[in-house]
Amino acid sequence: MPIPADIYKKLVHAKVFIDEHFDSPIDLDAIAGEACISRFHFHRLFRRIYKRTPHQYLTSKRIDHARRILAAADCSVGEVCMRVGFESIGSFSMLFKKEIGVAPGEYRAALKLSRAMAEEQPRRVIPHCFIAEIISEKSNIQEAGDAGKG
Amino acid sequence: MITKVSHMSLFVLDQDKAFDFYVNKLGFKIHTDQKMDNGFRWLTITPPEQPDLEIAVLAPLTPGAMGYDDETRKAFKLLLEKNAMGAGVLETPDCRATYEELKAKGVQFKGEPKEQFYGIEVIMSDGVGNWYSVTQQKAH
Numbered sequence: 001m002p003i004p005a006d007i008y009k010k011l012v013h014a015k016v017f018i019d020e021h022f023d024s025p026i027d028l029d030a031i032a033g034e035a036c037i038s039r040f041h042f043h044r045l046f047r048r049i050y051k052r053t054p055h056q057y058l059t060s061k062r063i064d065h066a067r068r069i070l071a072a073a074d075c076s077v078g079e080v081c082m083r084v085g086f087e088s089i090g091s092f093s094m095l096f097k098k099e100i101g102v103a104p105g106e107y108r109a110a111l112k113l114s115r116a117m118a119e120e121q122p123r124r125v126i127p128h129c130f131i132a133e134i135i136s137e138k139s140n141i142q143e144a145g146d147a148g149k150g
Numbered sequence: 151m152i153t154k155v156s157h158m159s160l161f162v163l164d165q166d167k168a169f170d171f172y173v174n175k176l177g178f179k180i181h182t183d184q185k186m187d188n189g190f191r192w193l194t195i196t197p198p199e200q201p202d203l204e205i206a207v208l209a210p211l212t213p214g215a216m217g218y219d220d221e222t223r224k225a226f227k228l229l230l231e232k233n234a235m236g237a238g239v240l241e242t243p244d245c246r247a248t249y250e251e252l253k254a255k256g257v258q259f260k261g262e263p264k265e266q267f268y269g270i271e272v273i274m275s276d277g278v279g280n281w282y283s284v285t286q287q288k289a290h
Contacts, residue, residue, distance in 0.1 A: 003246070012250045051243040064179075071180075118184045118192075125182065126192050127157060130206060130216060 003045065010035040011045055018054065022061040023085040028054055062086060063099045070108040077104045157194070157204045160237060162278040163230045165193055165209045171276050172207070175255050176240075190215070197240075230279030237280035245270040245286035 003011075014035035018026070031054050032042035046054050062084040069080050078089050086092035096104050118125040162168040172178040172195050181194040181204050189212070194204040210218055210226040218226070229235055242248040245263040249272050253259060260273040260281075269288040275281050 005246075008246050008250055012247055012254070015247070016251060016254075049244040049247045067179075115184075118182060125184070130192070130208070 003049070007037075007045065008049075010037060011042075011049055014042065014046070014054075015050065015057070018058050018061060022058055022065065023083060025085065025087070026058070031058075059095055060099065062092075063096055066092070066096060066104065067100070067107070070104060071111050080104065155203060157206055160205050160207050160280065161210050161226060161230065161235065162207055162276070162280070163209070163211065164278055165191055165207055168207050168276065168278045169193065171257075171278065172205075175252060175257060178205075188214075233275055233279060233281055235280045237276070237282055239283045239285050240274075242284055242286050245272055245284060248272075248284060 014031050017034040018031060028039055028043065032039045035042050037045070043054060046057075050057060052060075066080050066084045069075065069083060073080075075083070077093070081089045081092040084092075086095075093103055096107070100107055102110070114125075160168070169183075173180060177198050178195040179198065179201070181196050182192055183194075184192045186192070191209070193207045195207060196203055196205065209215060211223055211230075213223075215223075249259060249263050252274070258275040258277060260275075263270050263272040263286075266285075267288075268285065270286040272284050273281060274284050
């Protein structure tokens with residue numbers, strides 16, 4: 001049965017509410033309230049449209065933001081956990097690893113390493129077809145013939 | 151033996167505006183955003199559920215970019231300003247919901263979602279030179 005246009009707008013409004021408030025302690029009641037639809041119907045319609053539950057979507061937004069903070073800031077994993085809306089470091093770490101494949105601390109360490117490599121040796125990171133013409137005396141990109149960096 | 155696509159090129163008028171569109175509005179993830187000391191910006195993004203497909207967001211109008219001469223840059227400028235580059239098809243679980251949300255965020259569309267034989271589709275512009283088909287595949 002097709003979803004009426006006004007219901008679509010309500011569901012989209014609720015989804016955008018999650019996008020803008022994921023770092024707050026929001027729950028299904030609060031989100032369904034934004035759509036002005038009963039909890040049960042909201043859950044069913046959200047899952048139908050977005051192919052995941054509101055809780056799954058909320059978790060993915062929090063994990064995604066955690067990745068960005070881990071990439072940009074030096075705060076502790078505990079601080080990241082609180083900043084993205086989780087209440088327990090244990091849950092945060094478990095869900096992060098489930099979604100990303102590694103624990104938050106390992107993720108940050110791997111990112112730092114790949115960034116350092118990109119800065120020191122861009123040729124190892126950028127496919128050469130994109131940079132063949134940008135090598136200049138002022139570039140930090142080393143010529144292939146330069147000695148010994150391996 | 152070729153096995154898959156690892157990188158695609160996406161030519162844009164402006165990398166900052168492209169970043170805002172793809173990362174902030176569409177939810178693409180940043181893979182690498184590295185500026186070299188000669189000004190070249192290597193910006194790659196990945197679709198939300200395809201972490202191993204890197205899309206290189208390239209600004210061919212930047213002087214010196216990729217060794218293009220003036221004539222080539224002029225050609226790129228013409229095509230990108232006309233929004234002539236059809237960059238591909240973006241998949242969505244629900245075309246109408248995606249359309250409503252992105253329209254509210256100021257994204258430009260050509261018409262409204264329409265039923266096609268392959269699913270429900272709407273045509274979208276990225277605002278920096280490219281257009282896409284945004285398609286909800288027909289359920290089999």
